[in-house]
Every structure is written in structure tokens, then in C-alpha cells.
Amino acid sequence: MAPPDPRKPIADSLPLRQRVLSRVLADGLVVAAVLAWWAMAKALPANILPTPAAVADEVWLLFTDSVYLGHTATSVVRVLFSVTLALLIGGLLAFWPANQPWARGIVHERIKPFLNSFPSIGWAILAVIWFRVSDFTAIFVQVAILIPFTLINISEGLKELDREAIEMARSFTRSRWKVFAKITLPLLMPYIVSALRIAYGVAWKIALVSELFGTGTGIGYLMGEAQQSAKPALLYACCFAIVLIFFAGEKLVLDPLSRRVRR
Amino acid sequence: MKTLAPASASLRAPSYDRLAAHLFTLLVIGAWALAATQIPPIALSGPWTTAKALWAFVGDPNQLAHMGYSLMHVGIAIVVSFFVGCALAFLAHYVPVTALMIHGRISPFLNAFSGIGWALLSLLWFGATHLTVIFSISMVLIPFALVNMKEGLASLDRDLVEMGRSFGRSGLKRFTRITIPSLYPFMFATLRISFGVAWKVALTAELIGGGSGFGYLFDLARQDYRTPILFVVILLIIVFVYCADRFLFEPVQRRLQRHYGTA
Numbered sequence A: 001m002a003p004p005d006p007r008k009p010i011a012d013s014l015p016l017r018q019r020v021l022s023r024v025l026a027d028g029l030v031v032a033a034v035l036a037w038w039a040m041a042k043a044l045p046a047n048i049l050p051t052p053a054a055v056a057d058e059v060w061l062l063f064t065d066s067v068y069l070g071h072t073a074t075s076v077v078r079v080l081f082s083v084t085l086a087l088l089i090g091g092l093l094a095f096w097p098a099n100q101p102w103a104r105g106i107v108h109e110r111i112k113p114f115l116n117s118f119p120s121i122g123w124a125i126l127a128v129i130w131f132r133v134s135d136f137t138a139i140f141v142q143v144a145i146l147i148p149f150t151l152i153n154i155s156e157g158l159k160e161l162d163r164e165a166i167e168m169a170r171s172f173t174r175s176r177w178k179v180f181a182k183i184t185l186p187l188l189m190p191y192i193v194s195a196l197r198i199a200y201g202v203a204w205k206i207a208l209v210s211e212l213f214g215t216g217t218g219i220g221y222l223m224g225e226a227q228q229s230a231k232p233a234l235l236y237a238c239c240f241a242i243v244l245i246f247f248a249g250e251k252l253v254l255d256p257l258s259r260r261v262r263r
Numbered sequence B: 001m002k003t004l005a006p007a008s009a010s011l012r013a014p015s016y017d018r019l020a021a022h023l024f025t026l027l028v029i030g031a032w033a034l035a036a037t038q039i040p041p042i043a044l045s046g047p048w049t050t051a052k053a054l055w056a057f058v059g060d061p062n063q064l065a066h067m068g069y070s071l072m073h074v075g076i077a078i079v080v081s082f083f084v085g086c087a088l089a090f091l092a093h094y095v096p097v098t099a100l101m102i103h104g105r106i107s108p109f110l111n112a113f114s115g116i117g118w119a120l121l122s123l124l125w126f127g128a129t130h131l132t133v134i135f136s137i138s139m140v141l142i143p144f145a146l147v148n149m150k151e152g153l154a155s156l157d158r159d160l161v162e163m164g165r166s167f168g169r170s171g172l173k174r175f176t177r178i179t180i181p182s183l184y185p186f187m188f189a190t191l192r193i194s195f196g197v198a199w200k201v202a203l204t205a206e207l208i209g210g211g212s213g214f215g216y217l218f219d220l221a222r223q224d225y226r227t228p229i230l231f232v233v234i235l236l237i238i239v240f241v242y243c244a245d246r247f248l249f250e251p252v253q254r255r256l257q258r259h260y261g262t263a
Helices: A016-043 A052-064 A066-099 A101-117 A120-131 A135-160 A163-172 A176-205 A209-214 A219-228 A232-262 B007-012 B014-038 B047-059 B061-094 B096-112 B115-126 B130-154 B158-166 B171-209 B214-223 B227-260
Strands: none
Touching: A016 A052, A016 B096, A052 A066, A052 A232, A066 A101, A066 A135, A066 A176, A066 A219, A066 A232, A101 A135, A101 B014, A101 B171, A101 B227, A120 A135, A120 A209, A120 B171, A120 B214, A120 B227, A135 A176, A135 A209, A163 A176, A176 A232, A176 B096, A209 A219, A209 B115, A219 A232, A219 B115, A232 B096, A232 B115, B014 B047, B047 B061, B047 B227, B061 B096, B061 B130, B061 B171, B061 B214, B096 B130, B115 B130, B115 B171, B130 B171, B158 B171, B171 B214, B171 B227, B214 B227
């Protein structure tokens, strides 16, 4: 059987009957998972597996109850802020050796491997010792975890840049700023968006650890709280709320952005 | 100031940027030593104290055992997630009706699920055991493996597979002699990415859900403010990840690329 053409959406390359079947399988899996969860929750004690309905209630609260919503919103704002900051710092670090070749070793042989192999929980614990429990701590930790990801992506883009286009632009104008804003930046855009995408994903999946240790607010804090005070429904709800927020950011911001950049 | 140096400039002056990198290393160690004289040792352990603690660590079989546990957790999780990721990617590739289920449902869900979420949930399910740690690392790694192998399968040289068919290779032989070798670069890239991400999650998982490994040591050291141990563990991990990347993954990947061309 010929494999589907990867450039087309998966469903389009299949004949109608298979297309229907693939939808049934995909959505059937979701339904089956919820049913299995429900059946297991009946059999297991509620402190290990709460029912889907109980968890759904808590998810609803996370987006409506004023206290919970405060935690949710704090996490969202922190992630957005950290991703932006990491993008800026990573971008500056990537541009440094592009401007001054002697800095290549410093950035790519020292700073990059150091930040890239630094354990994320190491940042979290050290930052709490250094700055106490605060908003700054949470953001510092997230930015420290995200920088290597943005740095790697943007330097990758700088490596692939079309040098001839820049040479040509330079022969038309002497304003370095103009060349940067009109040529370099637009050419880099796909890489910046992919850096953004990766940083956004890592922020929600890994960097949330900063909230578990470094703050008294946010979804990460709520998860630790739920675990310690034995509120499993809230713990499950936090996990699903993160999945929902992650999807929302991807569908509403990142996907439209990458479509625009690709054109 | 130049906006962009031609690529050859950085190639022409390798010793120049290496010298700058070495100077930078010395500068950082100097700054670290200086800072350690100003800041209380509870917040920052200086280079000398850290070196002494490292020596004590290496001589203590108890502590070394925890290092072994961490390596075991990471190793098993990489193998498990690699096989699960490959199995799912192959299934979606060869049975196209399942593609939507796998790439449209399972992969995005796993990709959006937070690492701390897995750690806290598996603690609830399996208690503080090795299984908890290995399970949560694996769950974080599976989407990385799945996405990477999907890329690999999508880029398979269809003409090559066709040719194999026309030379009368049987299905199994075609798979093991042509498909699998063409995927080597992607499999390897998967392992490399997994290794990097695994270390980022492993310590968090061990701290939350296990009584063993570096993460556990971290938790103990944090509770009684033994900052030198924190620094030793961070240092060891940086050295591990850096050396593995530099002396194992990078050379092998370069050879694979030369041999198989793609990726």
C-alpha cells in the first residue's frame, strides 16, 4: 500500500471509505479512552483515579472560579513573558557571533552547551535560594530553561541565511539597520517562528517546574498543592487545563503565524 | 560594525575564536571564585569548595549509586520511548487509516501534556518507585521520538524502495535492507534529542516521584542547604551531557550523514 503523501493533510490522500474509517478510529479512540477512564474510576478509589465528570468540573473551575482563574492567568502571562524574553536574549546571543566572528567559540562552544545541559530543576532550586520565592524567580527559571532552545534555532537560521541577498541589499544601501529590518529579519522569520513554537512547548511542558518551587501562584503551584493536600481531581484538572491552553496557543497564534511566514 | 560576516571569516580564524572561548572560561571561573568570596556559601559554593565536594562525591559509593540510578532511569526511558515512538510512527505509515488517530490525536495530546503532570500522576499511580521515574521520562520523550520518526518515514526515498521492489526483494527483506538503513540518521537524531530532553526531565521526576537518583540527592541537599552537593550534581550532569553530545553523538551523526546523505 502506498504511504500517504506527507505534504497533503493525511485525510485527503485516502479514498472516501478509508477517510471515514480513519476518522472513526481517531475519534473512537478518544471516546474509548474516556469510557475506559470512567470504567476504571468506578473500580478504583477516587483518590487514585477520580471520574471524568469530577475532573471536568475542576477544569471548568480553573477557567471560571476567580481564585483558580487567577492562577491560570498568572501562568499564561508568565509563559508569554518568559518566551518573549528568551526569544530576545537567545536572538541577541545568536547575532553576536554573526557580527563578531571571534565570539563564535564563546557562544557556541561555551554558553550554548552550558545552558543546554543545565538541569531545569537545578535552576529552580538555585533560583529559590538566590532570589527567594517570587515572580522574578519563576520567570528567571523559565527564561534560563528556554534560552538554549531559542538560541539554537535562531543560529540555525543565521547559518542558512541567503548571503547573496544581503550582499545585494548592502550594495543598494549603506544603512545597516535598513538591511537588517528589510532583508535579514524577514529571511529569518521562519526560524524565529519555529524558535517561538519550540520555546512555547517547552515552557508549558518543562519550565512549569519553576512554579512548583519558585512561587505561590500559577498552575505549577496548584499542581504541587493538589498533590500535597490529596486533591487528585484538581491535579488531573491542571494537567488537562495545560493541554487545553497549549492547544489554544498553538491553533490561535502559532499556526496562523507560521502560515503567514511561509507565504 | 559588520552586520554579517562571510562564512569564510569564521573558518579562517579558528584559533582566534577558540582563544576567546578559553579566555571566557577563565573569566567565568574567576568571576565565580570572586563571587563566592562575597556571597554566603549557602547561596553559592565556590570553585574550590565544589571541587572538594566533587572529590568526596566520587569517593562515596552511596552517592555514586544514585548516579547509577539516574543513568539507569534515563537509559531505560530512552529505549522504551524509542520503541514506542517507532512502533506508532510505523503503524501510521504502513496502515494509513490509523495515521489520523496517531498523528492527529495521540501525538498532539502527548506533546501538550506537562512533564510535572506525568511525574505527579505517576507518583499517585505507582508510588515512589523506579517505575514512576521511568514512566514519566518516557511519556515526555515519546512525542519527540514519534515526530522525528514521522519526519524520517516521510522523507524515505520512495524510488529506492520501488527499486528494491523491482529487484524482487521480499517485503521483509526490503524493510530490513532498505527502509531501516535509510532511517538510521533519523533514528540517531531521535536518540540524540531524547538524551538531551531526558536529562532535563529526569531530575524533576526523581525529585518528585522517586527515592533514588540525582534528583533525590538534590532534594536532600536542598532540604538541609548543602549547596556544594547541588553544584556537584549540576556540574556532573553538564559534563555528562556535554561529553556524550560532543564525543559520541556528534561524531557518529556526522558519519551517518556522510554515509546516508539525508537528515
